[in-house]
Amino acid sequence: MIVVMQPGAGRAEIAEVVARAEAAGLEVHEAQDDGRAVLGVIGRGAARLRDALAALPGIERVVDVAPPYPLASREFRRASTVVEVGGVAIGGPRPVLIAGPCAVESYEQLLSIAEAVKAGGAQLLRGGAFKPRTSPYAFRGLGAEGLRMLREVGDRTGLPVVTEILAPSDLDLFVQHADVLQVGARNMQNFPLLDEVGRAGKPVLLKRGLAATIEELLLAAEYVLARGNAKLILCERGIRTFETATRNTPDLAAIPVVKHLSHLPILFDPSHSAGVRRYVTPLARAAIAAGADGLLVEVHVKPEEALCDGHQALLPAEFAALARDAAALRAALP
Amino acid sequence: MIVVMQPGAGRAEIAEVVARAEAAGLEVHEAQDDGRAVLGVIGRGAARLRDALAALPGIERVVDVAPPYPLASREFRRASTVVEVGGVAIGGPRPVLIAGPCAVESYEQLLSIAEAVKAGGAQLLRGGAFKPRTSPYAFRGLGAEGLRMLREVGDRTGLPVVTEILAPSDLDLFVQHADVLQVGARNMQNFPLLDEVGRAGKPVLLKRGLAATIEELLLAAEYVLARGNAKLILCERGIRTFETATRNTPDLAAIPVVKHLSHLPILFDPSHSAGVRRYVTPLARAAIAAGADGLLVEVHVKPEEALCDGHQALLPAEFAALARDAAALRAALP
């Protein structure tokens, strides 16, 4: 950790930093650079002193050297993590396709979509039973009833089920019915929820928040890993920027950046990023070419009757074409 | 609601929109504008059809006319809402000062800070017992023990207590010990939590999310109002932008914008926006001049020993000076 002092900082202010660092068993190296003191604070646990040092008088800023997410880092684990779900390997050589409706609306709707996406090439089924909605007047899902439908349809079609959990108190219900617990973008920093899914032992799919940096995504991952759950899959789904032509700006750089910094697998959700059907396929193709470990795609048989986000759902035939594209693109890469 | 068709949309596509709107009891007016059809969809509940229409083929975009947050809107209630907490009016002519430490660290720490901020001019005490922290390795608060300390210190000093709730299941505990339930920026769209505090009947302080638009803040407010709780106070605390000189960019325009669009009171938190002590006072002054109903300020007696965010805490003397400034600025305005 590096502490840059203000230009006018005196000996007393530097001495205070040194005293605190040494009291914590750390070593301090001092240098002068362009008229200001720069202190290298070295040793295990230096990061824990970060806030205390930053609050001292005479400090300009504190610069971290090591990543603050040790367990999620590529340094901790050189080999890429592969998460297995019902026989499907996520993070392996073949990109994984997770598809289904935004929301579970009925048993018939879910079954018809599940059969369609399976035929089209999906390996897992997605669908929301508890839906986070920006407006309190929007459809918020079928709840526990929807979870049971997911389980039944998943079993009937042989597709493992991915679904979003909103509240820590629902954990038992989800552990019983879901194969992968999804933590949505709005809950990426819902820490009680991260604690719970970290303790669950089930695979977790953690989506990047709209305004979360990649470092914060990896820190949220660290919560789950630190609770002992290593079956963790990340997902980029677009970030909020000034551009309004798409619902969110797809930060496809997050894919190679996460692969450089971390050992965890990372998927891409083109549906929430595009926000409109016509841009879903090109973005999904781009993510595969960028190295994504798979896609999380919304599909509906009758988008105009969907209770949620029909405008961004692919039709089954479009999804099947995308699955073919994904395989061809992966094969085209070295 | 206005539906703009794509330039090439044909009669069949327009007819489909009309059919669905009329089936929902709505009226449709059609006009041609610059080579494309524009449909005015008029009537109560038009907004509920929004997603279904947006998913139809041939649609370019759907434009809302009415705000999607009826209860929070200024149209619903012309007079500004005043929320009373323990005899203090929030939203009235005098700006309210809520101050205290980032986190409750001990009874002694809390008491000394509470006495200092009361002497300096604070009318309510803030302090975190359950702390949301970006890193799982950071201090996460004293929990229920911290809540009890807040209650005791609040009672002893006569300052009503504001503190952040993280999980819906903690509601009873908070209702028992806190005077105002704070929903933090990271939880602005934690809908199960909004539902719970909406049912609690206690005053709620809702902070704007880092990446939330003002419209989304008002939609989150609508959750609380729709559950029957009208004792609602909003709080701007900075948004995430590309600028890194401050922790978050203070969107002080949110203050007059919220006052134009809504009847709810709005505070400003200069501490989380600045992220560094030296900028807290100028930003706090600016917010008062922009018309904020009060401030939520972090204060610590020994910032360099704080377990959380000491670098952005004012010292008691700085807080007292800010309180004098706030009163003088308000008095200087017409």
Place this chain on the structure above:
Amino acid sequence: MIVVMQPGAGRAEIAEVVARAEAAGLEVHEAQDDGRAVLGVIGRGAARLRDALAALPGIERVVDVAPPYPLASREFRRASTVVEVGGVAIGGPRPVLIAGPCAVESYEQLLSIAEAVKAGGAQLLRGGAFKPRTSPYAFRGLGAEGLRMLREVGDRTGLPVVTEILAPSDLDLFVQHADVLQVGARNMQNFPLLDEVGRAGKPVLLKRGLAATIEELLLAAEYVLARGNAKLILCERGIRTFETATRNTPDLAAIPVVKHLSHLPILFDPSHSAGVRRYVTPLARAAIAAGADGLLVEVHVKPEEALCDGHQALLPAEFAALARDAAALRAALP
């Protein structure tokens, strides 16, 4: 164009809008929606009245229906534009590779890189003679001398030359030496410069500004087209967001969005988006898969000796591998 009145707007305020619209030869349709008047202002040239209407009392907002860039729009020209430069078709079925150093440093440096990128698969040569630099103390290019080197090396290797123009007064010099005039991201809204390159008759490569929306990019394109120059190529190069892991966030959605809204070809610059060598290739692959018409890539034979942006330059062997990837990815798509 649609004018949404404020909820309380009276007949006099509505009448004023109607009077002004009718005076401009436009038709007005009025409807009531959720308690406010909505006026459809219809007819040729309605957009020109936009600002005047927005300034009237009682107006909530004005919503455009038609795109404000008629010549750049897909409606104006259904077929995609192909720009030919020295026998190379940009916007055709094959993605085009434009490569070379950030800055021309010497004849030898430029020649060795030009030969390397030609061997690797580049069809055009890029290189800066006049460099826009954030700091006044950085290397700003060889100027006119650099332009002459580009011309000589371009002629010797048979690669047409793309280079950035900074000042309108340099136009003659650039027309003489360059094959494509590049307008950089910082100059996307340098309107005197757009006017000049619009009159030049030479192909223009217009890069999206760091904070420009896609609509503003197309409006900047409209400047060039409105001056009579239809040989226009767009280029996405990343936008500024809160994420700092890359130099800019690659908005790859801009590729399908521009293809939907406009007939102009669009390239991608992975070098300025990534800002670091290790992310250039995955982003470039992603852009090709998203449908980009080509790439603009920085390549250097000795990046560590580059006077400009060596950290983001590919080595010749990396570029050749990328060229193979681009061809394979395009072939894999339907």
Place this chain on the structure above:
Amino acid sequence: MIVVMQPGAGRAEIAEVVARAEAAGLEVHEAQDDGRAVLGVIGRGAARLRDALAALPGIERVVDVAPPYPLASREFRRASTVVEVGGVAIGGPRPVLIAGPCAVESYEQLLSIAEAVKAGGAQLLRGGAFKPRTSPYAFRGLGAEGLRMLREVGDRTGLPVVTEILAPSDLDLFVQHADVLQVGARNMQNFPLLDEVGRAGKPVLLKRGLAATIEELLLAAEYVLARGNAKLILCERGIRTFETATRNTPDLAAIPVVKHLSHLPILFDPSHSAGVRRYVTPLARAAIAAGADGLLVEVHVKPEEALCDGHQALLPAEFAALARDAAALRAALP
């Protein structure tokens, strides 16, 4: 300057950094921190080696210690700079008001507005003769004719004149007619223009770009200062973010941040930030309370007939009230 090596970097890679630094006459201190080497590169001119070092293999990142804008920095000049324009001190104890129309439309329009703002308390007159417009079809100003009107009206009313220059080749014309040369937000990084106004010797008003960091604003200032022109005034005018309720998000933190980092005066433009009349006054008040050295405000006598941005122009009476507020707020501060 601090060089953080990648975790796996070997001796050869470290030796290469050391060799290059020492060849440039710099000293290198090495330390190990959390498993990676950290090199302090110390000495005059270290920053010039930045890019070359960043391009070497084995480097994670390079961290600057000193600000890259020496002449603009507060370290270079402890006392705040005061720029005098026609007897008006900008940067002194009294906030300065610069007001006038967006664009000069006619002699009569300009004169009536100039007289109104003078009566209301303005000390300088603003008005655009060459207007940068997003659309090529919008009114682009009266050009040289407008400049002459500004000069005449300025002389007649005794108000020094501030107006925007767009092209370096127009410098002589502007030096002849204007008292302050404004460089607009879109041209903040138009380096040929910065060079020219840096050589002009006339006071320069430099506006922050929509997507420019405060550091980049100070680097643009450095261009002007490095050309020998110290009569430089900065201006915050809002940045581009995801929020659309205002035209741009006012980053009022820029005011105390610039005052901390630099000796240059800083104004605020509430008109372009708000983008709508009703929010101009609260934002302007906030800027004064945050410590701004003055305001740049658009005023029009008949906003609904303005050829440019009438919707954000104050009426003369509103401006006069704002001038009273500004004086009262400044007086209320210590």
